[in-house]
Amino acid sequence: METFIDILEVRFGKNQPILTEEILCVFSDISRQAVYKRIDAAMAEGKIARYDRGVYYLPTETRFGKSSLLGTQVATKRWLQSGNDVYGYVSGFNLVNESGVSDQVPNTLEITTNKESSRLREVKPFGGWKRITLRKPRRPVNARNVNALRFLDLITDQQIQFYDEYEMDALKKLARKAGRSMIYDCSASYPGRTAKKLAECERYRVFA
Known part of the structure; x- marks a missing residue:
């Protein structure tokens, strides 16, 4: 038994x-x-x-x-993904680092997740992070759109006209992974300044 x-x-x-x-x-x-x-x-x-x-x-x-668990294991299960079920992604400076645009490793963990209903909420830190903040996504996150949402978050808060060749290559790689049509579909949930950043992406041939 x-x-x-x-x-x-x-x-x-x-x-x-x-x-x-x-x-x-x-x-x-x-x-x-x-x-x-x-x-x-x-x-x-x-x-x-x-x-x-x-x-x-x-x-x-x-x-x-x-044995013990790693903080990243716990954060992933709680707010990002379980098996093939994707319900969140790291955002803020963590996203900038994870996407390869920057090599700076922040000590604050910021996550956008379906598990959060508040616009922004700070939770008790663990796993070595000094702060952990959770955000409600602009639209529900899933395996199909997660990379598009990551891309849109990134360009909304970044000045891509100042990117060097390495940073621009990282942005283009994320754009290819997300898919142009999915990016534009998800952009409807973002503010007007994001549309302006998409126009900049077109000008700098990010989707080429």
Whole structure:
């Protein structure tokens, strides 16, 4: 007979973030109180560990003791992606760095995600970041449009006329990945200044 931990391991694997709502979903046939009791019992036995409020994982033994999660793993699961389900992307200076336009690594993590309903909200930092801010997207994020939204966020806040050759190549690569038609479709959700930046992109042959 499969145990509580066996079921979680088959579903999520070892050393992977498991959100409370996911555990409740897996054991939807029993009460929430009963699920929390099983979590507490498993934690007492050292079979499950809590990374942060609402985030658990199944640890393994290492030469340094029990394993731990990386902050990036937790942030990804909470706000960006789970399997093929994409629901967010890093934004702000993190986006500039991730896209290759800048090599500066910010100590603030900014994320735009479907999981956030506020225009802007700061949450308790973890994983080495000094600040973590969440934003509601201009339109729902999915696997098809995420790169277009990333591109539009980037050009809206950047002065692309000052880009050097390396930075412009990075922008063109992101544009190809996003697709011109998807970019223009998503641009309807952005302010007027974004349309002006798209015109600049055309002038600098970003979509060529």
